[in-house]
Amino acid sequence: MATTFSSVDKSSDLVKDYCCGACKSRSIEEIAEIYCETCLKCFCGKCIYHHSQLYADHITYGRGDINKWPITKKMEDFLYKCEIHKDKKLKMFCKDHSQPCCTNCAFLNHRLCKEVTLISESRKTNLSDLHELSYKIKTILKELKNLHNTKQTIFQAVEGSYSKRLQEVRDVRQKINSALDKLEMATLKELDDVRTSLQADLKTDVENYNKLMDDLELLSEAVQELADRRIGEMAFIASRKCLDKIKESQVYLKKTSLKFDNSIASKANTDIEQYLNKQFGIGKILHRAVQGNANHPFTVTKKCEYDLKIPTDGRYS
Template sequence: MIKYMLTIRHMEEEKQINGLITKTMNDLLLNCDVHNNKKLKMFCQDHNKLCCSDFVLLNHRQCTKLALISKSIKKLIIDMKQLSKQSQINLAELNKFSRTQAASIQSVEGSYTEKLHEIRELRKQLNAALDELENTTLKELDEIRYILQTTLKENADNCSRLKKELQQISKEVQGLCDESNKELEFIASRKCLNKIQESESYLKENPVKVQSPMILQANIDIQQYLSTQSSLGRIVYNMPSLTLKMIQDQVLTVKRKSEYNVEKSADKAWTCLITGICRMRSGQVIVVDYNNENVKLLDPHYNVSSHCDVFGTPCDICQITSSEVAVTLYDARVQFLFGAMGSL
């Protein structure tokens, strides 16, 4: 009896869960994707779109193949098994893409950490090189100071010696002024004259002057070179293009085609030959003109706003950074153009 009651209770709970799932699925299927509180009523065959009443009024009033869903199902053949199979294939591709993107994100982080370490190591090498230059300059400074100090100290010592000797002999001469010892006076006078002559010769060879301060003639080439550099290096990356998997037997229809004239009066060729095109992140477009050997910047209305000649015959173009493009030339060279966001 108890087992029977438990079985009934389990069946009732399962019915409630199934009822909840059914209601959720119905809301998901029957509600408009754009206007969530509106029920889908119409089908536009022109655009292959399910529409609610608001969607019809806003976007599909001019459509000729617009009908109620109840009428559309009578005309369209639906293969649910094929839809289910195709959805599973697409889900598998999306899962694969999601895993690839997750792995790519991790790869970017790993690459970022690696390059950050390389930049730090490069900075250490530059610091070591600058430290070596500084030490060499300091060593030269110390050597010059030693030479100057040694010379000045030697001169000061000689001056002190001459001054002391001259003072002593001068004192002796003054003491003999009242004496009558002619021989002693003669000797004292000769020694005094010799010291005077020695002092005069020394002062003549070493005139009195104040030592000028040492001057650093800085190596401006290093500073000027560093001031011309914008960074320690260029960071380049390869962004793989996405490959769109086309559904077989699907017909693509061109909705609109526009043509624009990119000729300029200054062009040297009769006609332009566009061999490459690049759209910048700002929305601007740059085209390669093979015949006129230049690249042209187009404004939002696709009019030529500026142009830049290249050193050769250009073949193609691609964006490198937000303000830099690379142009391949016919002779296998590559020319880089900066400031592509503004005037070329």
């Protein structure tokens, strides 16, 4: 009996599980479109045409009757494969543990069990039981999907909160940097003021020194000239000025020698460095673990605190 088949999405995994038996015998992989119940084989569109010409009375089913097709090889291997011994098939059933097992499992783990029989001899499963199991699986899959979506939402929320907290940490660090910059500027200003004051005093000393040197040199010349000429009035004035300049120079030398060391000294404020070194971080990170599902509110089950440690750099060490 020829069957009209409809177009099928050949990209679906379901379609790829059914290959044309005739093409496969020629080492060609072609997607099957029709299943022949009489031949117990699947055929592609080209092969089913020739099949229908030769066996018009065979019963065939298209994709619209996929429930009448046999179980795929992939599904059969999945169901029969032992999860412990991957190369063995499930052939035995332990009634004591209500568990299918391969011959290896039966020998190793169920030797002492009372009822270990072939699966073919075990109790048959009712169709209603399969429908009930299918319903339960769909329900669980729906819950898992909702949980997955919730986890994705939480994951995105974690990333968002992480970005915010990261920016907050950087903002705090920036504030600390700004505060240290202000302290540095204040200290540098004080250093500049001290330098300016010392330089002003030294400039005055240099000016006084130059004036004394000039006056003393002129008086020295004047005294030498007057000593040879013996001019009484001018000699008297010169001698009085010499005495005054000598006295002034002695006072200057004594005053200058007392403040000869005018170097700039400083003392570091170690309290800042010691305080920073005693800190474990620049903030506390609060971690809240929550539980719940898509239909119920979340509840806090765990709370943790973490310190944010910043490495000491050369600027503030």
